[in-house]
Every structure is written in C-alpha cells, then in structure tokens.
C-alpha cells in the first residue's frame with residue numbers, strides 16, 4: 001500500500017473512521033459488535049411475504065394476511081427484524097447520512113436473495129430463473145434532493161454487483177408526493193400509496209422477473225403498490241427484498 005501523505009494522516013486523525021451505528025472507532029462502515037446484534041430472520045416465516053412466525057405457534061406455510069391473498073408480489077424476503085441495532089442501522093443509513101452502510105446491509109440482502117432463489121421458496125416455478133433486474137423503490141424527487149441519495153438504490157447497487165443483476169433506477173417512478181408512511185397508521189398507509197407509482201418504461205418490464213428493493217417492509221403496502229404497477233406493465237413475476245422487516249407482536 002502506498003504510504004499516506006501528511007495531509008491524509010492529518011485527515012485520518014481529524015476524521016477517524018467510526019462505526020456508522022455506535023460511533024466506535026472502526027475501519028468498516030459498521031463494527032462487528034453492531035452486526036452481531038442484528039436479529040436475523042430465520043425460519044419459520046410465511047412462505048409468501050416472509051413475515052416471521054412465532055416459533056411456538058403451529059406451523060402454517062402462510063400468514064393470516066397472505067391467506068387473504070392481499071399481496072400482488074410473488075414473494076417477499078427480509079434480512080433482519082426492525083428492532084434494536086437493526087433499526088438503528090436503518091436510521092443511521094437513512095437519516096444520519098451514512099450511505100456507506102449500504103455495503104454491509106446489501107451484502108446480507110444478496111445472501112438472502114440467493115437463498116430464496118436457490119431453495120427456500122415453495123412458490124417459485126421451476127426451473128428457477130434469475131431475475132432480470134433489480135428496481136429500487138423510488139423516492140419523490142424532492143425527498144431525494146433533501147437526503148442526497150435514495151437509500152433503496154444504494155442497496156440495490158450492492159446486491160446487483162454481488163449477484164450480477166442489472167439495477168434499473170428509471171423504470172419505476174413515484175408519480176405524486178406521498179406522506180411519509182412512518183407517520184401513518186396501518187389503514188392510512190394502504191390509502192397513502194394507492195396509485196403513487198408508475199412504470200416509465202413498460203417495454204423494459206414486459207415478461208421479465210423483477211425484484212423490488214427497499215430498506216424496510218412494514219405493512220407491505222408500498223411494495224405491494226410497486227408490484228401492482230410492475231405487473232400492470234407486464235412483469236411476469238415480482239419479488240421483494242428489504243433489509244428490515246417490522247413484526248407485530
């Protein structure tokens with residue numbers, strides 16, 4: 001490695017690398033302790049939407065929501081439960097301008113995606129095919145200007161690089177401003193996203209398998225609306241992949 005210049009050494013001293021979550025000194029975007037504290041989602045979970053089941057409950061392949069057939073996507077998977085350090089990681093990534101966290105978060109998302117494609121999904125047709133593209137949930141241009149980046153697009157870039165799947169950021173657009181979902185109750189969330197997304201280039205989606213990527217899945221209303229727009233444009237299958245997932249107890 002080339003020796004660091006005096007200026008670089010001074011900058012290192014003034015601005016040392018720190019964990020994006022707990023702020024301890026560390027060379028990576030997140031320290032090992034914080035990563036170890038992510039609550040990974042493990043089976044049993046709903047085969048369709050990925051919602052973790054209470055391990056004490058009777059095993060059933062689908063959750064109550066999916067038994068009603070509410071979702072338009074073919075399946076959804078997430079990496080961690082949205083609580084504790086997992087939740088702090090999402091907050092740092094999104095609100096405290098820590099885009100470097102996309103790397104460790106995206107790496108685990110790629111692993112979960114691979115697992116879903118390989119074997120854990122009873123809903124996939126066989127032979128199983130690789131998705132044609134990753135599509136991040138779009139932000140409204142105003143929100144993106146304010147934040148400086150679309151967190152979902154950064155995650156998709158990392159996953160795309162690992163799995164060698166192209167990322168398309170211009171296919172799905174948010175056609176009108178929405179209230180932040182986090183400020184709303186469950187029923188309002190479904191109303192708030194209705195018709196909020198459009199496919200700008202339907203010819204690129206027709207007949208394709210598309211993976212919608214986002215940071216958090218709560219009710220699934222946003223992902224469902226994206227899937228609806230993509231299916232309307234002719235997508236053959238739509239999968240969803242998020243870093244975190246809320247659980248209601």
Ligand SMILES: [Zn+2]
Pocket residue numbers: 019020021022023024030031032033034035
């Ligand atoms: Zn840390």
Ligand SMILES: [Zn+2]
Pocket residue numbers: 046047048049050051062063064065066067
């Ligand atoms: Zn479900």
